[in-house]
Amino acid sequence: MIISLLSYSGKQEALLLLLDVGPSMHSVLPETEKVCSMLVQKKLMYNKYDEVGIVLFGTKETDNDLTKEVGGYQHVVVLRNIKVVDGDLVEVLQELPRGTNDGDFLDAIIIGMDLLIKKYGETNKGKKRLCLITNALCPVKDPYEGTKEDQVTTIAKQMTVHGMKMESIVVRCLTGDSKNRTVQFHFMGLFETRNISPVTIFKGDLEISSKLRIKVRVYKKTSEEKLPTLKKYSDKAPPSDITATHEVKVDYEYKSIEDHGKVVPPDQRIKGYRYGPQIVPISSAEWDAVKFKPEKGVKLLGFTDSSNILRHYYMKDVNIFLAEPGNTRAIAAVSSLARAMKEMNKVAIVRCVWRQGQSNVVVGVLTPNVSEKDNIPDSFYFNVLPFAEDVREFQFPSFSNFPASWQPNEQQQEAADNLVKMLDLTLPGKGEALQPDFTPNPVLQRFYHHLELKSKHPDSAVPPLDETLKKITEPDVELLGKNKSVIDSFRRCFELKENPKIKKSRRLLREKMSGSIDRESNADISAQPLPFERVASLNRNQSCSMISSSHLCKFCQEKNLNGFCQYLVSKDLTLISKIEAIDSEVTDDEARSFLVKSETKVE
């Protein structure tokens, strides 16, 4: 009872995992298991009242309500109906059954929606999410009534009505060889594994001048996700005490240095601020009276060439400036400035005091973020810039002043050019590797993995870093293998030797050098990559647009499913081009050809 009450309070998310377990998916099911159990683990930590259900498709068996009610919907199993997350769920997800039949993802989507509708009706809007993982290799069957496009239209409409979101991962294998395969990427970066509500930093006017204001909201765009804060553990309670909290309380006492052990009560303490060797005592009230008190507000100082702001001056995590939602005038104002700035290569310098009573001023730079998608408004990224006090202007010798022996010769320069050119992380056909947006934090992954192990066996050792995560911390053996000649010639061109005057580093250096040679030469170069595409999240909450993957579309074309594609086009949808997908064979031009309206190219 309590739980169901909570789930309607608006904070809790209902998530339905739609997992393709058909034969063609078997090779990637270990990855599916990892991403899904991680998702549930994070919920157990941060959102433990969230509800999750699992629908499998491509199974041998059939077990779902709709098949009983109306028939059809073969090979779709509701493995677990929607309920509050628990430890069992993690285990269920870690041992997904292997299916024997081809799965129909449209069937699975319909079953998923049916479960959500039966459970919530039209309540819990915007907190209902479907996550689909499939390779979309198996043909979609013809519906009983109407055409496939009708079916897709109906699905999209229903999603809108019920306020459901959908995210999909479409897996694609480049080779048919299922042995000897290492997975190039975790799915991990692809899913939003933890739902964090947007943190509002500021709500108010962006003052272009005293006479022109634009209503904006400022949110965090990046923020470091740290390991969860662990509590200090006390083992003092007897093992028999099952109600023991094992917590440790920390007490602070302020003692006089001269008078040993004499505790000074809070009302006899005063804050002292350092000024060189002096400490100046000031009470909080006095300090409040004299300290710098700027007015809340965000004011434009002016525009400048983007080349005036070098990238390394960005100081902190990044904010995003959005026009007030629903305010069409503000949206147009932000959009016109952003587009003009982008055209002219300009950035805006702004002075910000986010809150009333805040004692510091922030000067930062707004850079245009021109939206690639029609239903996402243009916005600005905001980065903090340094003040004069924050910069240390050290001088370093010009490279041209170094002795000739330190200057690379022509041959060396050519070897370096080749290395920089060939050791390329954005190879055609493979998309951009290690894109921050899709690269999970290996430390967090490993922590959650260890946490789960410990929940079963408290003495479990720290697990080794997952092979797929090593793709983040170590060079890609395939890339190295492909460029062996470039690397060899680079190595031949340059000579490193330890400075004979310094002994201590000699041993260290040799160790380092031999170590890395071994690792690379022993590596299995035959490993094949397995890229994935991210199908951007579909937000059914406010609009009924759908963004799909190039592959899904191509697949539809090949299978003569023009209806699906046309539906996408008619809804003014974008294909995911290389810019945002890890792997997409669709070039920018092709992607745009699907659009009614052309977009500006990013590069």
Place this chain on the structure above:
Amino acid sequence: MDLDPDDIFRDDEDDPDSEVFQERDSSKEFVVYLIDASPKMFSVTCPAGDQKDETHFHIALDCVSQSLKTQVINRSYDEVAICFFNTREKKNLQDLNGVFVFNVAEREYLDRPTARLIKEFDMIEESFAKNIGSQYGIISGTRENSLYNALWVAQALLRKGSAKTIDKRILLFTNEDDPFGSIKGATKLDMTRTTLQRAKDAEDLGISIELLPLSRPDEEFNVSLFYADLIGLEGEDLAQFIPSAGNKLEDMKDQLRKRMFTKRIVKRITFAIVGGLSIELNTYALIRPTLPGVITWLDSVTNRPLKTERTFICADTGALVQESSKRFHPYKNKNITFSMEELAEIKRVSKGHLRLLGFKPLSCLKDYHNLKPSTFVYPTDEEVIGSTCIFIALHRSMLQLKRFAVAFYGSSSRPQLVALIAQDEIIRSGGQIEPPGMHLIYLPYSDDIRHVEENFLEPNFSTTQATDDQIKKAAAVIKRIDLKDFSVCQFANPTLQRHYSVLQALALEEDEIPEIKDETVPDEEGMARPGVVRALEEFKNSVYGENYNEESDLAGDGKSTDTSRKRKTISENAAKESSNYDWGELADSGKLKDLTVMELKYYLTAHNLPVSGKKEALISRILTHMGK
């Protein structure tokens, strides 16, 4: 509870900033400013454009004063001494002629800078002629040698502390490139020799002597006449030495100021490139936020600092415990414990410092790929010969091909992906604006990136994008409000400036706190220029329409009206409910306590009183309001 924030953060073993800030106290520096006060320093001026010309002496004082003010904010543990030579009066422990050590009360000659030192040094020029006086101290026939004396005094001042842990420097400001020019023959040779020997002795003691020459555009400071030998410049170093020959006063000050810094290395790292080639790099923190100093708790009676003691108490037994080496987290209704070693092992995901993973075009680095200040890297051949050559080759290729390197940085606090961006050297008006090297940008993981914009999809997409006309009008505004020579660090932080001006005034027991100028406010005057106003007006009409009135703009979602309407309904309802009770009677008979909190709140809401607090608080609030 008030806690010392410093103490709390120190306890956090996961603090990712610890590495960023630790360099601050890693090394201490002792500096003696040796300022030439000869008549030539007063006679030679530097043209300052539209302002009055300034003497070299004034420029030197200005630089030292600026440096002291920066130091008290950034590096207040460093110690300084200020010493003039070629003076009429003398003041030094050795009682040598022509050398005057400037100091203030309650301070050793070589000591940390105090508020008083900064203040009195700022006013020194007014009384300089009277109290110290300028007089060239190398006179033929007397064998007096003020430069020799100055070096001796400076060296003696720097005797304290070990050169192993402390950076000892003498910074010498002069515009005389040939100090023994007026002396002839054997005497000159002899004086030159003894002075050089004195300098060499100092360097043997681990003291570095740095020259900050001032010269006029038409008469360059010739370092090879004498000073090259004094500061030990040879061959290539001599060629590299750029005499500070800025044409403009501001440039000259700028260059002197930059030279006064010592470069502090955060740490030396190994950069594994490919095929077992690993080069050595030094990392520098060129950009870090400067924060107001830490708070120290004092006894308000004695104004003496207090000691903070932390005790750990077991919440179950109340027993005092040692700082625990175990941490735990509830998970699946169990407490999962981790040892500190396990947590450290979890973070150890990479061997070595920095490993190259590949290269990408610069356009792949987005504006939101940022988390914290960048770190500068510069090659060193000190341990591995050949490092610099490889670095320069890659640096050139990356600049030419417009690519950045992606590498994994295995730091112990937060191992993460980094972008290495090659930065070409930028020299403007004779000074280095950007040093050559690479900047290490810390990249976010997908876990750190939020997709906020996707939460606010617009249902009506035709309206999200501006029209061509609106963009044209916006472009006109951008052209009008252009900050041409904007440089990133041109503003002083008004909060810090205010903070330290308050502290300085209080430390000196002055009544008035000097006003500081907030340089970050918009240029109202510039914004009021007719051209700007017109462009803004046109842009406004284009996006907001002709008859737009901001005050009545509830174009939003009307939420504000919704909430106010809701509030009104609640208070009306409360007033109605409230009228059902005889409050006076209830209060007199002491029956208020028999009512529910909900009922009590009817009264409070109806009378516009706060509804927070416990039942007793509500009752007493009602009684107070009724005057009972």
